[in-house]
Amino acid sequence: MEEEVLTYQIRGCIFNVYNKLGPGLFESVYQSALFYELDKAGLAFKR
Template sequence: MEINDITYKIRGCIFNVYNELGPGLFESVYEAALLYELNKSGLSVKSQVELAVH
């Protein structure tokens, strides 16, 4: 899968979540909904991944 295909799927998932939930909710609600949509679309995602900063 090319990068344009991946970003197209991601944007589609973002629009689906926003159109379904609308504005005004906590960020954690949007995060959970977006993770669900991304997994449903076939993408492998992780949430709140720890990164080492040097």
């Protein structure tokens, strides 16, 4: 159950980034935005 909640939160962050930025940008832009969204959601991660 905990894995489902975690993956739901991660996918939510990914969708937020894509919906805000749209297609056609460099991968590094999406990566930075995703790191920001993950941090904002309180999820731990390593760059």
